[in-house]
Amino acid sequence: MDITRRDFFKGTAAGGLLLAAGSAPEARAAGGHASDPLGMLYDSNLCIGCQACMTACKKANNMPAEHAGRFDYWDNPIDLSAKTLNIIKMYREGDEFAFIKRQCMHCLEPACASACPVSALRKDPETGVVRYDPSACIGCRYCQVVCPYNIPKFEWNDPFPQIVKCQLCDHLFDKGHYAACCEFCPTGASLFGPVERLEQEARRRLTLKPGEYSEFPVNHIESGPRKRRMVKPYLDHIYGADELGGSQCMILAGTDFSLLGLPGLREKSYVSDLEGVTEGLYKYLLLPVAALGGLVYLVRKRGVHD
Amino acid sequence: MSQARSLGGKVFTIPFILGILVLLLAFLFTVKRFVYGLGPVSGMNDGFPWGLWITYDVNVGTALACGGYSMAILIYIFNKGEYSPLLKPAVLTSLLGYTLAAVSIFIDIGRYWNMFNIFMPWHANVHSAMLEVAACIAAYVLVLWIEFAPVFLKRLNIPDLESKLNKMLFFFIALGMLLPTMHQSSLGSLMILAGSKLSPLYWSKLLPFYFLVAAILLGYAIVIFETSVSGVAFNNTHEVRLLRKLSGVVPWIVGIFLLFRFQDIVARDAFHLMFQGDLTGNMFLLENLLLVAALVWLIPAANRRSAKKVLWGAVLVLFGAGLYRFNAYITGFEPGNGWHYFPTVAELLITFGIIAIEILGYLWIVKRFPVLHLPERSGSTA
Numbered sequence: 001m002d003i004t005r006r007d008f009f010k011g012t013a014a015g016g017l018l019l020a021a022g023s024a025p026e027a028r029a030a031g032g033h034a035s036d037p038l039g040m041l042y043d044s045n046l047c048i049g050c051q052a053c054m055t056a057c058k059k060a061n062n063m064p065a066e067h068a069g070r071f072d073y074w075d076n077p078i079d080l081s082a083k084t085l086n087i088i089k090m091y092r093e094g095d096e097f098a099f100i101k102r103q104c105m106h107c108l109e110p111a112c113a114s115a116c117p118v119s120a121l122r123k124d125p126e127t128g129v130v131r132y133d134p135s136a137c138i139g140c141r142y143c144q145v146v147c148p149y150n151i152p153k154f155e156w157n158d159p160f161p162q163i164v165k166c167q168l169c170d171h172l173f174d175k176g177h178y179a180a181c182c183e184f185c186p187t188g189a190s191l192f193g194p195v196e197r198l199e200q201e202a203r204r205r206l207t208l209k210p211g212e213y214s215e216f217p218v219n220h221i222e223s224g225p226r227k228r229r230m231v232k233p234y235l236d237h238i239y240g241a242d243e244l245g246g247s248q249c250m251i252l253a254g255t256d257f258s259l260l261g262l263p264g265l266r267e268k269s270y271v272s273d274l275e276g277v278t279e280g281l282y283k284y285l286l287l288p289v290a291a292l293g294g295l296v297y298l299v300r301k302r303g304v305h306d
Numbered sequence: 307m308s309q310a311r312s313l314g315g316k317v318f319t320i321p322f323i324l325g326i327l328v329l330l331l332a333f334l335f336t337v338k339r340f341v342y343g344l345g346p347v348s349g350m351n352d353g354f355p356w357g358l359w360i361t362y363d364v365n366v367g368t369a370l371a372c373g374g375y376s377m378a379i380l381i382y383i384f385n386k387g388e389y390s391p392l393l394k395p396a397v398l399t400s401l402l403g404y405t406l407a408a409v410s411i412f413i414d415i416g417r418y419w420n421m422f423n424i425f426m427p428w429h430a431n432v433h434s435a436m437l438e439v440a441a442c443i444a445a446y447v448l449v450l451w452i453e454f455a456p457v458f459l460k461r462l463n464i465p466d467l468e469s470k471l472n473k474m475l476f477f478f479i480a481l482g483m484l485l486p487t488m489h490q491s492s493l494g495s496l497m498i499l500a501g502s503k504l505s506p507l508y509w510s511k512l513l514p515f516y517f518l519v520a521a522i523l524l525g526y527a528i529v530i531f532e533t534s535v536s537g538v539a540f541n542n543t544h545e546v547r548l549l550r551k552l553s554g555v556v557p558w559i560v561g562i563f564l565l566f567r568f569q570d571i572v573a574r575d576a577f578h579l580m581f582q583g584d585l586t587g588n589m590f591l592l593e594n595l596l597l598v599a600a601l602v603w604l605i606p607a608a609n610r611r612s613a614k615k616v617l618w619g620a621v622l623v624l625f626g627a628g629l630y631r632f633n634a635y636i637t638g639f640e641p642g643n644g645w646h647y648f649p650t651v652a653e654l655l656i657t658f659g660i661i662a663i664e665i666l667g668y669l670w671i672v673k674r675f676p677v678l679h680l681p682e683r684s685g686s687t688a
Contacts, residue, residue: 082352113431150353273511278433
């Protein structure tokens with residue numbers, strides 16, 4: 001049986017699938033599964049590497065330019081950093097090349113949110129965006145240790161540092177805008193919208209025949225324009241749909257994902273592994289309290305050794 | 307009964323003054339860290355966000371500070387009261403180790419002014435192993451100071467407070483066995499979430515179990531080490547005799563640890579990874595060679611009769627089990643993307659400073675406060 005992302009959401013909403021794996025507290029730990037999850041579909045086949053998304057991202061999030069490359073005249077980061085939330089990279093092998101966009105995947109079971117001791121990283125209950133709250137953060141950087149995509153970045157050169165990561169420009173949602181990278185993408189390679197619709201679109205693209213023409217939505221899957229283009233061959237995999245429990249950002253490509261720098265990951269999240277262990281030991285603190293009782297009894301019986 | 311009493315003698319010896327110099331250097335770099343941020347003093351980066359301070363000072367350091375915990379288990383749970391002369395010095399090393407680990411954490415965390423959010427229920431993420439580690443370590447530092455307070459109170463001559471405290475002490479001793487069980491295992495649970503970034507030689511759902519066993523093991527090893535060294539340095543042969551018996555416990559724990567680890571690695575098809583010749587594989591081999599050597603060394607009863615050989619066995623365990631915890635945090639950790647980490651001189655010096663405070667603190671306290679059971683005034687209890 002093929003479980004689609006939509007079924008998955010329905011399953012969780014009905015309290016089925018995840019409850020079996022780890023129960024309601026698990027969903028709370030990750031901020032709950034969002035009511036209206038928003039996400040992104042990046043299609044490497046449509047990307048022309050213009051980096052308009054990177055400029056738009058910096059503007060929308062008021063981020064400084066970064067001079068990591070050879071020249072310092074313009075913004076030219078070589079990777080994600082505390083100054084760069086979104087980056088387009090290129091893979092080249094002979095005449096073949098492919099682009100890849102990296103930013104926060106907004107996992108359905110985010111390890112960073114599960115890890116954070118002070119709930120500074122949480123999933124927004126409505127949009128599912130993994131948000132950062134600097135007023136809670138203690139700077140322990142455990143989120144960085146556990147993120148399978150190495151997304152959260154730390155301001156190493158600041159005595160009053162913060163964790164920095166993509167939040168899908170959710171500060172612009174109220175103003176009728178959305179993730180700037182998608183809003184300013186000229187080709188539709190970065191496409192914004194409800195996760196469910198995006199996954200349908202991704203599945204549709206996988207059924208298209210290379211060489212034929214098809215309509216591709218641009219910017220926003222619901223409100224954006226559509227452009228007719230020739231279909232390039234896709235690998236039959238939606239990266240991010242099932243990796244570690246799935247995420248709200250998905251990637252399509254015609255080049256092997258590992259060559260594009262994306263880690264090969266299993267489907268079961270490590271969050272569920274950990275919560276299996278911690279729930280067994282610490283649920284309602286029954287075990288520690290019982291153990292303390294036993295220890296108090298033993299110490300009294302043996303007498304305090306000086 | 308032998309009596310614990312202060313050792314006396316000069317505190318400001320030449321090694322002590324050298325230690326203070328190391329401390330001053332470490333202090334300068336600590337100032338730099340707070341003025342310029344973590345980047346300019348450390349080799350840590352976005353791929354390796356935890357460096358020497360978390361890996362060694364906290365993760366290995368608190369395990370090395372489990373002497374008090376391990377001895378309490380032996381004395382109270384297994385009812386081996388004869389080991390009680392070893393308890394107080396062990397609690398002292400625990401007190402210093404844990405307190406300094408807390409200082410390390412304060413230096414390491416980026417947003418230290420928000421530190422108290424750990425204790426604010428509205429911020430708490432009860433599913434975070436990190437919350438458990440942080441809250442438990444903080445609580446345990448407090449418990450250790452209370453457990454050790456009678457020693458200070460005796461010296462300061464506040465008998466009223468001392469007798470009141472003694473009446474409640476049983477509760478803190480019990481708490482002092484519960485808390486390390488919780489956070490020492492949770493230090494292992496932390497790396498479960500690292501998932502794909504931790505080598506299959508180290509990643510396991512049993513991480514909390516391994517970390518707990520390693521902590522108990524390091525606890526016994528450090529008690530043997532510290533007692534042997536102070537026995538030679540302060541000419542105190544009384545406590546050394548107890549160590550021979552204590553060393554009989556160690557091979558059992560090493561054996562169980564190795565058995566579980568290797569079964570687990572074979573079950574997860576990770577066996578071949580140790581022979582890959584990379585840093586992770588080589589460090590794994592080194593760690594396990596040390597542990598196997600410790601096992602082989604300490605099994606024959608003849609070896610356990612010699613104080614010197616017992617000390618060597620303890621040293622093997624210290625490096626073997628210490629390396630296990632070190633490797634599980636850093637050499638087995640591979641974030642990919644070409645990231646690498648090596649500690650800077652400043653980072654190393656701050657760690658040396660932390661170790662210096664531990665040694666200086668130990669020397670000062672045993673010379674001025676009644677900690678060690680010294681032979682001159684009494685007979686043997688062993």
